[in-house]
Amino acid sequence: MKKIEVLYDNSAKNDNTVYGCLECQSSCQSACKTSCTIGNQNCLKKEEKINVVKKDAPVL
Amino acid sequence: MIHTFAFQYRKKNYYFLFESENSSLLKIERPVFLYFKKKYGALNEVEESEYSSVTATDIAEIAEEEAELVRRGVIGVREVKTTLKRTGEIKSLCLNVCHACNLTCSYCFAAQGTYHAEAYMPLKTARAAVDFLIEKSGKKRNLEIDFFGGEPLLTLDAVKAVVEYARGACEKAGKRISFTMTTNGVLLDGETAAYLNETMDNVVISIDGRKAVHDALRKTVNGGGSYDAVIENALRFKKIREKKRYYVRGTFTKNNLDFKEDILALSDAGFDQISLEPVVLEEGNPLAIRTEDVERIIDEYESFAEEYIDRRRTDKWFNFFHFMVDLEKGPCVYKRLNGCGAGDEYAAITPEGDIYPCHQFIGKAEYKMGSVLDGSFDPSVQKIFQNSSVYTKESCGNCFAKYFCSGGCAANSVTHEGNINKTNAVYCALMKKRLELSLGIKGVEKKLKIEN
Numbered sequence A: 001m002k003k004i005e006v007l008y009d010n011s012a013k014n015d016n017t018v019y020g021c022l023e024c025q026s027s028c029q030s031a032c033k034t035s036c037t038i039g040n041q042n043c044l045k046k047e048e049k050i051n052v053v054k055k056d057a058p059v060l
Numbered sequence B: 001m002i003h004t005f006a007f008q009y010r011k012k013n014y015y016f017l018f019e020s021e022n023s024s025l026l027k028i029e030r031p032v033f034l035y036f037k038k039k040y041g042a043l044n045e046v047e048e049s050e051y052s053s054v055t056a057t058d059i060a061e062i063a064e065e066e067a068e069l070v071r072r073g074v075i076g077v078r079e080v081k082t083t084l085k086r087t088g089e090i091k092s093l094c095l096n097v098c099h100a101c102n103l104t105c106s107y108c109f110a111a112q113g114t115y116h117a118e119a120y121m122p123l124k125t126a127r128a129a130v131d132f133l134i135e136k137s138g139k140k141r142n143l144e145i146d147f148f149g150g151e152p153l154l155t156l157d158a159v160k161a162v163v164e165y166a167r168g169a170c171e172k173a174g175k176r177i178s179f180t181m182t183t184n185g186v187l188l189d190g191e192t193a194a195y196l197n198e199t200m201d202n203v204v205i206s207i208d209g210r211k212a213v214h215d216a217l218r219k220t221v222n223g224g225g226s227y228d229a230v231i232e233n234a235l236r237f238k239k240i241r242e243k244k245r246y247y248v249r250g251t252f253t254k255n256n257l258d259f260k261e262d263i264l265a266l267s268d269a270g271f272d273q274i275s276l277e278p279v280v281l282e283e284g285n286p287l288a289i290r291t292e293d294v295e296r297i298i299d300e301y302e303s304f305a306e307e308y309i310d311r312r313r314t315d316k317w318f319n320f321f322h323f324m325v326d327l328e329k330g331p332c333v334y335k336r337l338n339g340c341g342a343g344d345e346y347a348a349i350t351p352e353g354d355i356y357p358c359h360q361f362i363g364k365a366e367y368k369m370g371s372v373l374d375g376s377f378d379p380s381v382q383k384i385f386q387n388s389s390v391y392t393k394e395s396c397g398n399c400f401a402k403y404f405c406s407g408g409c410a411a412n413s414v415t416h417e418g419n420i421n422k423t424n425a426v427y428c429a430l431m432k433k434r435l436e437l438s439l440g441i442k443g444v445e446k447k448l449k450i451e452n
């Protein structure tokens, strides 16, 4: 019996993605503005499946 | 990191596993929940005794599924710390076109809109601010100006002049510019609404929810309530806005910890893009949210989450700002690590032309970055913000919410902890709960869709 059901599978994300242009909208999550928070933000390059950088990220 | 949590919807318990490193979301059975909670957290006494009755065969099966998911890279993903890009380019301005307001909201962080000295931004200063943005934007192509105040509609002519000037200057410089506005809606008449609709990429209108709640704290200068005027204007605006972006946003305080009613009141009034946020005030202020309120607020969020799913299944669908998460096309890791970008890629300009890291830092002398009028710019303040990120905040390292929260609001940290690298416990508790609920909502909505 399958005990785990994957609803959102992001295992394949970011393999060949260009990221970090930071051309996206700025955000403010404070109590006085509602332009944006990270949660509701998208990448401007909509076609890219960008989430959290994995494989090709420059590593510290 | 792996985070497990329970979510209740209409008397049914759902259990989820969230892999924060890649935002994968898994629905799990109760024994699996206990298995992972034991492995990555701690079980309480009741859970421990329940877990002891899970059979060895079941545990072996769970471990097998776990191993397969780790092998596929769905969970158990190693954190890769990346270098942060810090170019020093500023791409976004909060333009405080005036420090004056036609309301006297009790919880205003800006001393009833005046920031302690009423002022209007002269056109010369506004132009200098636009020039500063273009110059400081370096290689960035997409620039933004948010009209803020005080109440920006008190000086609509200045707003129009800035829009015209910025459009021309950006075109010459090969940049794209977009505008947003945050307004209390009092002066949002038909003509103004048409102008904002045409010019603004996003418009945020402040309404606190129920009329009595709104009127108690958002009073006009004459002491009367502002609800009736604002709601009519906001609804008219919403109507012409159609698919373009807008939000009604409210603030909840200690006085209305039953804020679910306020969110639903905004939905009942006809809005479908809604935000309601906890007030940010120093402890000691009678309206401030205190540590002892957290439990009550969490209950309220939980109860609201159920109602939210219900409404979204009917023609009363709406979007609640703090429950939005994108698990498929979120922003890149640089954005997630830096958050709002205040003091680094985002700055606020006062009517006097002074530059601050963001609107909430205005007036804090030690954070003044320079002036657009005399061309001064002190990079040492920018450095403070550039040196701060999720990586530099102690409590964030082991937090499942870090890629959504980005380490929280710097202004909030300074207000409550006196240090931009310290996090505030109340803020964190609410942030984590909201993220769990957002993920739970995402999971349940997807599940219900599959089942239907």
Ligand code: SF4
Binding pocket: A027, A028, A029, A030, A031, B340, B341, B342, B346, B357, B358, B359, B360, B408, B409, B410, B411, B412
């Ligand atoms: S520091 Fe806080 S108030 Fe300032 S821009 Fe960032 S999130 Fe908004």
Ligand code: SF4
Binding pocket: B393, B395, B396, B397, B399, B400, B401, B402, B403, B405, B406, B407, B408, B423, B424, B427, B428, B429, B431, B432
């Ligand atoms: S919730 Fe708190 S600990 Fe977690 S990332 Fe945000 S500020 Fe850091």
